[in-house]
Amino acid sequence: MAQVSIIGGGSWGIALAVLLRKNGHEITVWSALEREIAMLREFREHKMLPGVKLPEEIVFTTDDREAVEGKDLLVMAVASSYTRETAHRLSSLVAPRQKILNVAKGIEEHTVMTLSEIIEQEIPQADVAVMSGPSHAEEVGRGIPTTIVVGAGTKATAEYIRSLFMNEVFRVYITPDILGMELGGALKNVVALAAGIADGLGYGDNTKAALITRGITEIARLGTAMGGKFETFCGLTGIGDLIVTCASMHSRNRRAGILIGQGKTCEEAMEEVRMVVEGVYSAKAAMELARKYNVQMPIIEQVNAVLFEGRSAAQAVKELMLRDKKLEVSDLPWPEENR
């Protein structure tokens, strides 16, 4: 039995708290938001996970020391825009080589750093790992079979974290490719906005399949240029997570996209979804990275234009359809070129 703290009381942190408790671990949930902890304590349910009862043994706290000291694992589950501030706040309490598992998805806008890079910068003494994959909290909370990946700096850390989480409904793979995992997890949210926009415009399955397929091509192009492994983008944290986010009614990025496709502004859509829409924050960072690594990302570019430059969603789709004519796979030779 391990002592685990969940840092952040959102739907993902709470679904993981319930899973880990079922696996027999001692769980503390910490949040910087007093109101959030008070609600969880009082109702022992998260509003996004109706019917998922929070076991009595789970401890809820806003006390930093209680959350960090003596824990075998800290699970960072705050929205990505609070990752740095939260890591900074807790840093002095973290012991050398204490394990931290980041489960949020995003890229910091002004630094274009991944979330594990931010945590390592703020808490250099920690042993930082990440978890990502196609895994909506609403389904994990209900015990629906789910597969996920843990990436870590050493195999021993990855295996240890896997041993805490894995059970008959939660299958955990491990990988050393943390960067590929994090880029896949963050960038798929931007493509999911595009998929939602297409749904909001009333387009169909053909358009969705095109966005998913060309979307993962863009993600892998940037991801490999940055040092991620191509195979990672073909796996659960790449195409797997992109499929679930573009197709699921649980996806907040897709839901925000639908509202934008129907004519709402980005701010109105975020307000209506009422949960973190990570793709909006990662979109600018993705564009910045595309420029830095000289990689073409036309879908990401159009999403940015719709979100931040006032381009209409219909015009963005037209621009994608009529851009320069291309080969599907850029370096495949034609037979006549081999003669």
Ligand SMILES: NC(=O)c1ccc[n+]([C@@H]2O[C@H](COP(=O)([O-])OP(=O)(O)OC[C@H]3O[C@@H](n4cnc5c(N)ncnc54)[C@H](O)[C@@H]3O)[C@@H](O)[C@H]2O)c1
């Ligand atoms: N919900 C899912 O299904 C799911 C699945 C996999 C990964 N994720 C990722 O996990 C992360 C969290 O997702 P979520 O659904 O739990 O989000 P959420 O919006 O439900 O919760 C985010 C949490 O961040 C913290 N937070 C919010 N405002 C804060 C502030 N001002 N200061 C400090 N902390 C604050 C709170 O504890 C809040 O509950 C996101 O990056 C998301 O992409 C979510």
Ligand SMILES: O=P(O)(O)OC[C@H](O)CO
């Ligand atoms: O699918 P979304 O848009 O809710 O994003 C949350 C998680 O990344 C799902 O894996």
